[in-house]
Amino acid sequence: MKYIKKIVLENFQSHKYTEIELDQHLNVIVGPSDHGKTAIIRGLKWALFNEPSGDFFIREGENECSVTVIFNDGSKIKRYRSKSKNAYYLYNNKGEETVFEGFGTKVPEEIIDVSSMRKIVLDSNQSSSINIGEQLEGPFLLSEKNATRANAIGRLVGVHIIDDALKDTLRDIRNLNIKRKNHEEMLESLQNSLAEYDYLDELIVKTKKLKRIKGHIHNSQMKLNRLVEISEYLSRINEDIILIDEYLNKLENLNRIMDIEKDLTNNFNNYNYIFGRYIRLDRIKKDIEYNNNLLASLINIEKISEIANTANVFLDRVTKLSKANSNLKGVNLSILKNQRLLNELKEIDKVKKSMVIIEEDFLKITKLLNLNSRLDNINKSLSIGKVYIEKLSNIENISDIKDLLELKNKQLGKLVDYKNKYDTIINRKVEVEKGLSQLIKEIESQLDQYKNILIKLEVCPLCFSNIDKFRVEEIINNYR
Template sequence: MLLPRLSFQEMIYDMTYIKKVILENFQSHKHTEILFDEHLNVIVGPSDQGKSAIIRGIQWALFNEPSGDFFIREGEKECSIIIYFSDNTAIKRYKSRSKNLYYYYDEFGKETIYEGFGLEVPKEIVDKIKIRKIFLSGKQSNAINISEQLEGPFLLSENTNTRANAIGRLIGVHIVDDAIKDTLKDKTNLNSLKKNNEEQYQNLSDDLKKYDYLDDLKRILDKFEIIQGSINEKQAKLEKLIGIRKDYIDCSNNIGNVKSIINRLENIDIVKEKSDRLNNCIRIYNIVNSKKVNLINIDEKINENLNILKYSSNIDEMGNILINLDDKTKKLLLLKSIDEKYRYINKNLSDSNLIIENLKTIYIVSNMTDDIEKNIHGLNNLSTIYKNLMDLDKRIEQGNNYIKKFKNISEGDLLVQNISGKLKGFNTFINVEKRYTDILSNINNTNKIIKDEKDNISLFLEEYKSLLLKLGICPLCLSKIDSKTIEKIISNYS
């Protein structure tokens, strides 16, 4: 579906413009409110009345220029600029000695605060108000919708080179120029890289010739590895046989001990039979003895009961005696308890005096205890050292027996050192070969990139040629050019 095209006048009326500006404590302005028209606005008045300060305040709010806080009114601690737009949105630029903020108010009055934005206007605000500076050439920019006093017309006050670059940017030619510059720069860098890679390739080729002997060295190394593997295998078998021999000796000793024990237990069956008979007799004796004890206990209880019945005739008199006896018994128990406590205190007192007497020389005992502990600690260390010494002697003896099996080990060491050196050279050769492969790959990739860049340059030159043919004028000096001149320009770039 095609949208209806707007006329230039309709596009102008559809654009957002500044409706109102409020300056608070900005340079000479204590509080100033200015209303703007939707068309051209010109600020006029006597000198030194703050006209430039108004323009400077608008630029400060829209472009965050100038920086610093020198524009805060003398005697005040903060300043702000509020700009209201025709779409009912607004921005506020606020600055104090400690705060640096942007405020954005949407058409519903919702506030958003921005801080920590540095020297640039927050991107969110630029995207919303859609007011930017126009780049003329390089980093040079200009605010085409705001002009200060005595400032010349747009582009007419600029030099020829800036005007040409600005017009080129307006029609998009600067993209082709930048692409050609970047392409030529990449081409130079790639040629330099290619030359360095070729030199490195030649140097590596010369270095590789020094390692032609490595193939023979590798074959010798393979043989040595086979011999080393055979030695390791036989060493493992030897250690395994030594362990089996030790287990065999232990088993032989255990068999002798077991046979000795078996010889001493030849009559074990007769002993077991007699032991069973003896256990049976003991069991019968325990049963008879238990019954005898029970019978004796019964006779004793009968005699006790008869005596009780004999003395029960005077039971009432005995009751009174028992009551008196109970009272006297309680008093006796109380006196006995007091006497025991008294004796216990006297005994503790005498023991304490004895302990105090014995502890007069306690410092001597303490010193003797410390000396004894030191001697015990030294004796334990000597015992540990003696044990370690015995273990070391045993290991040294085993090591000497083991070393005797390798009388010709020095020749093997020389061979290992020789092979280690050659192995190091072989590893170096492998690394060089890998670097050589990588360099070849880089050269191929570089050649491919150069070819692609040449193709891109050709395409850009064709597009540039077609653009120049359509324009018919030089984008730099604005003079007319023909097809012959265009061909000359293109040939200079190629």
């Protein structure tokens, strides 16, 4: 036999966390008033029958609650409720979980199959749980009305099926009689309405005749339009015939005109040929006249060629004489230059000896200048080295200062990072304070609304005892 082995209540009304072990036979919960006995029964009914609805039974100060019912075969049902979630959790004897959501006010069939606990329907408007009895509740059916007991006993033995069938049959008969009466009245009304339209048959016949006449008129009109179009087309053809006759009359002498045109073409071609020959003849005459003038001017051509040969001979002689004269002048200038050079180079041996001495002195001076420059560079390097040696006399102190500066630099970087983090935290703190002030305002407004609701109800939402304004103030102050 399957029975409830344990009940676990978490944040359900006055129960923070409660576990109750049950016996497989009869279980009775006893204890002082206002210690949560009714809450246990209410939690059990909430888990098994999804009653009551809402979330008012969540413990004060908590956001969620649950009731878990564990059976002797290892299966388990957990009913869970929060401000945003409403669900059943079903665990079989292997620990496999199934979640049910969106079931409304009914209990999922899988939950009912596991618990095997259903409410007994006493009549059409009332049901009862025979497995669970509440405080001051009388024995089954004895505290109910006679009609309720009769309906319940009838349902237990199956008589309610016949009663329900009779009720349904009588209701159907009444509905059918009402429908029949309504249909008869509607039929009579329709017949009266149709009597006003008896003339429609005759009107239909007339309409058909009118349609035939209209069709005949339409066909006649189409034929008439077609004849009008043909007549207009014929008139246009006649006009074209008259115009063509006029053109033909005007073109009777066309063959003669064509012959005249041929004669004119031949005469024009002959004229062009003759004109071209005339222009060529005129050009030839001009060439003959030019050639005659040229022959007249070239009568003494032989004498002119002899004179030209003589002139060429004299020209060659003049050219040769001018070249010889210029060469002579150049030779004279060269002689003068050479004489001057000879006069200047009388003491060339002394000059050569002086050149050798000068070259030796020049080499010595060059070496001395190089040595001098090297000496200057060495002196400069020595002076620079002395300056560096003087500056680097405190090299150990500089190394310490460098290490100290590096340490200070690292500390400065850390301080800058801390400063940035501090600014970020301050900004975040300001935002959080703003959010907290808004939340405090919202909480105050919600507490005011809650206070007004409690004052109107005058009932504690946890233990359902009567409360006054002072008790309401205490409850509100606990939230604050």
